[in-house]
Amino acid sequence: MKQLIDFIPLIAFFVTYQLYDIYTATKVLMIGVPLQYLFTWFMVKKLEKFQIITLVAVLAFGGLTLLLHDETYLKWKAPIVNLIFALSFLGSQFIGEENLVKRMMGHAISLPNDVWRNLNYSWVLFFIISGSANLYVAFTFHEIWVEFKVFGSLGMTLIFMVIQAVYLSRYISEKDELPATEKLSGDNSEA
Numbered sequence: 448m449k450q451l452i453d454f455i456p457l458i459a460f461f462v463t464y465q466l467y468d469i470y471t472a473t474k475v476l477m478i479g480v481p482l483q484y485l486f487t488w489f490m491v492k493k494l495e496k497f498q499i500i501t502l503v504a505v506l507a508f509g510g511l512t513l514l515l516h517d518e519t520y521l522k523w524k525a526p527i528v529n530l531i532f533a534l535s536f537l538g539s540q541f542i543g544e545e546n547l548v549k550r551m552m553g554h555a556i557s558l559p560n561d562v563w564r565n566l567n568y569s570w571v572l573f574f575i576i577s578g579s580a581n582l583y584v585a586f587t588f589h590e591i592w593v594e595f596k597v598f599g600s601l602g603m604t605l606i607f608m609v610i611q612a613v614y615l616s617r618y619i620s621e622k623d624e625l626p627a628t629e630k631l632s633g634d635n636s637e638a
Contacts, residue, residue: 454601456480461597469518469593477509497532504528522585525596529578536570558618566611573607 456479464472484494484502494502504524511520539547546567549558558566577600584595 453483454597456483457597457600461593464593469521470513470516472593473509473512473518473521476505477513480505497535500531501528522582522592525581525585525600526578529574529581533571533574533578536567536574540564540567540571556615556619558615562618566614569607569611569614573603577603 456476459479460472460476463475480502484498487498488494504527508520508524508527512518536547539545539550545553546563548567548570549563552566553563580599580603581596584599585592588595
């Protein structure tokens with residue numbers, strides 16, 4: 448649900464773009480994202496690193512777009528942010544005791560280490576595909592770039608979440624059926 452809430456400023460961006468232009472929409476995005484994260488801060492008293500990266504990128508690329516009156520800068524935001532996310536997830540596989548997916552979801556579900564690894568790599572792949580798709584559409588199909596940014600990104604995210612849920616469902620049902628001692632021994636034997 449949180450991922451869907453993150454799309455609210457993007458939807459506001461889209462609506463404003465349809466009614467006005469890219470520059471007015473960029474202003475709406477640059478106001479909407481900080482407001483969204485301010486609301487998040489008041490609700491949970493913290494921002495995730497990915498939210499901070501997104502906020503900085505929106506302000507930096509949006510600011511350049513408005514300052515230089517060139518939408519090219521805004522077009523680069525999604526590919527660059529997705530690349531940063533992909534590299535972060537990939538790096539976490541080799542740095543630290545737990546990869547990023549396990550750090551984000553480990554409190555909610557217990558999985559074998561190879562499943563955590565597969566999930567982490569799937570996020571790397573997702574961010575590479577998402578960033579590449581955004582880059583390709585932004586610079587190849589200018590006339591549908593904003594529509595793709597909103598609906599294509601949302602669609603890709605929803606499809607990825609469904610695939611991930613289906614993959615995880617095998618392990619969630621097994622976890623629910625095993626007694627607590629077997630869960631622990633099962634995790635150690637598969638690591």
